Amino acid sequence: xxxxxxxxxxxxxxxxxxxxxxxxxxEFASAIGATDAxxxxxxxxxxxxxxxxxxxPTFPVIVTMAAxxxxxxxxxxxxxxxxxxxxxxxxxxxxxxxxxxxxxxTNTIEDVSTRGGHGFLTTRTDVSTVAGxxxxxxxxxxxxxxxx
Amino acid sequence: MELPAKTFQVTRADLIRYxxxxxxxxxxxxxxxxxxxxxxxxxxxxxxxxxxxVGRAVAEWAGAPDAVVEYGVRFTRPVVVPDxxxxxxxxxxxKVRDVTEDGLTRLDVTATCLGEKVLAxxxxxxxxxx
Numbered sequence: 128x129x130x131x132x133x134x135x136x137x138x139x140x141x142x143x144x145x146x147x148x149x150x151x152x153x154e155f156a157s158a159i160g161a162t163d164a165x166x167x168x169x170x171x172x173x174x175x176x177x178x179x180x181x182x183x184p185t186f187p188v189i190v191t192m193a194a195x196x197x198x199x200x201x202x203x204x205x206x207x208x209x210x211x212x213x214x215x216x217x218x219x220x221x222x223x224x225x226x227x228x229x230x231x232x233t234n235t236i237e238d239v240s241t242r243g244g245h246g247f248l249t250t251r252t253d254v255s256t257v258a259g260x261x262x263x264x265x266x267x268x269x270x271x272x273x274x275x
Numbered sequence: 276m277e278l279p280a281k282t283f284q285v286t287r288a289d290l291i292r293y294x295x296x297x298x299x300x301x302x303x304x305x306x307x308x309x310x311x312x313x314x315x316x317x318x319x320x321x322x323x324x325x326x327x328x329v330g331r332a333v334a335e336w337a338g339a340p341d342a343v344v345e346y347g348v349r350f351t352r353p354v355v356v357p358d359x360x361x362x363x364x365x366x367x368x369x370k371v372r373d374v375t376e377d378g379l380t381r382l383d384v385t386a387t388c389l390g391e392k393v394l395a396x397x398x399x400x401x402x403x404x405x
Contacts, residue, residue, distance in 0.1 A: 158296035159327040163340040184330040184343045188323050213322050217347030
């Protein structure tokens with residue numbers, strides 16, 4: 128079933144705040160082998176001008192992937208999750224995520240199209256603090272594979 | 276200018292650790308049974324794990340953990356990770372495309388596994404070292 132192009136431009140209500148923990152940043156950094164002290168030691172992060180340990184660049188995906196379920200599981204849009212493939216991912220940072228951040232995601236559908244029997248869905252997630260300070264904008268493009 | 280290549284070894288244990296750290300428990304990243312059922316040759320790495328390793332390379336080239344201003348990739352080919360002690364390897368190289376007047380450096384990044392590109396249009400913008 129082709130995706131409904133009238134969903135382009137739709138913005139969803141902000142998600143519940145995600146509390147960024149120091150240990151979560153350390154765990155994520157360790158899982159990708161990122162040994163820079165600023166990911167692990169608050170004093171090293173403070174020396175770079177950050178209030179607490181700094182998350183690696185792709186850390187925000189933890190928050191945005193969970194938030195994107197708002198779109199992917201929207202029954203009105205009707206994405207077939209079993210045919211969903213992650214195509215592209217992009218981040219544009221205002222500043223790095225740091226421990227102590229309380230992050231809220233606002234999802235927007237930027238593009239919906241069908242080509243060659245496959246569906247394409249581009250989402251933009253604006254990640255900001257609960258106080259409204261922008262942190263990072265995150266784009267994901269998904270391919271919904273057509274029936275072969 | 277070409278930056279020095281970096282090589283990342285990826286084993287099944289790394290995928291399990293990344294699954295736990297990221298919360299992405301899709302079974303194609305840990306179960307051969309499920310991966311082969313959906314037509315993959317076997318367990319594959321999370322695309323976001325590959326992206327994270329490449330992001331690490333970019334931050335290391337930048338010389339600062341907080342220097343990445345923009346970073347994007349297209350996932351073109353799965354990274355198959357065999358169930359043995361060696362796993363597989365991802366090699367990452369980059370070229371400096373340009374340096375802007377306001378102190379930003381744009382990189383074109385290449386990531387390969389067994390000689391095949393696993394990412395396309397991999398680009399990063401970093402703040403030039405302080």
